[in-house]
Amino acid sequence: EIVLTQSPTTMAASPGEKVTLTCRASSSVSYMHWYQQRSGASPKLWIYETSKLASGVPNRFSGSGSGTSYSLTINSMETEDAATYYCQQGSSYPFTFGSGTKLEIK
Amino acid sequence: QVKLLQSGAELVKPGASVKLSCKTSGFTFSTSYMSWLKQVPGPSIEWIGWIYAGDGGTNYNQKFKGKATLTVDKSSSTAYMDLSSLTSEDAAVYFCARLTGRPNYFDYWGQGVMVTVSS
Numbered sequence: 746e747i748v749l750t751q752s753p754t755t756m757a758a759s760p761g762e763k764v765t766l767t768c769r770a771s772s773s774v775s776y777m778h779w780y781q782q783r784s785g786a787s788p789k790l791w792i793y794e795t796s797k798l799a800s801g802v803p804n805r806f807s808g809s810g811s812g813t814s815y816s817l818t819i820n821s822m823e824t825e826d827a828a829t830y831y832c833q834q835g836s837s838y839p840f841t842f843g844s845g846t847k848l849e850i851k
Numbered sequence: 852q853v854k855l856l857q858s859g860a861e862l863v864k865p866g867a868s869v870k871l872s873c874k875t876s877g878f879t880f881s882t883s884y885m886s887w888l889k890q891v892p893g894p895s896i897e898w899i900g901w902i903y904a905g906d907g908g909t910n911y912n913q914k915f916k917g918k919a920t921l922t923v924d925k926s927s928s929t930a931y932m933d934l935s936s937l938t939s940e941d942a943a944v945y946f947c948a949r950l951t952g953r954p955n956y957f958d959y960w961g962q963g964v965m966v967t968v969s970s
Contacts, residue, residue, distance in 0.1 A: 778956035787946055788896070789958040794954055831896060835955025839912040840898040 747772050749832050749843035757849040764819040766846045768810075768832035775836045777815035779808060782845075783828045791830070792817060822849050853877035855947055855961035862967045863937050873930040873947030873961050880904050880928035884950040886957060887932045889922060891943045900915050902930065934966070942968045 748771040780788035790799040792808040805820040827850045832843040858872040859941040900911035902921040920933040923930035
């Protein structure tokens, strides 16, 4: 099973600040996918195939990476970006998720 | 638009079974892969398995074999998950989601259903 390790576990950012969340895989994966989950809601697809933004996702978000190291970046933090972000790999079974990064607004 | 509507919260006794439903609309169900996922605070999200609505073919996370059984009803575009022999470790929020083909991500999610296991 591929283990995904996200860091940091929690962080707080000020409006306008650049934010980078990372996800490391225990083995190489072809792509990484990211989900945003707000409190009490279901996860939403946010970034797929490492760098493609899902429909409706603001272009201040971006994704990058390869092999075992991936990241999600917010160019300029906004209040509405406060949520938990999960990475997920679908390269090998079982599909697995990271434990999430909780992003708060400062 | 795409919708996945899950059944309501469940309170079940230890040792009992429960059947969760996920009624879909807005896409061609019969050629879709539907997945179920489990979320417990802290340990994150676990993928339980997928079922191909076209022929009922399934693929389970080994961890959930014997615990979860996935089925579909094409006539009503509904996916189901049976959970058997429930224990406190099965208490969680369960989501259905549509799974794309490779590279395998979940593009639409249901609202989730909380399963509580208590006598």
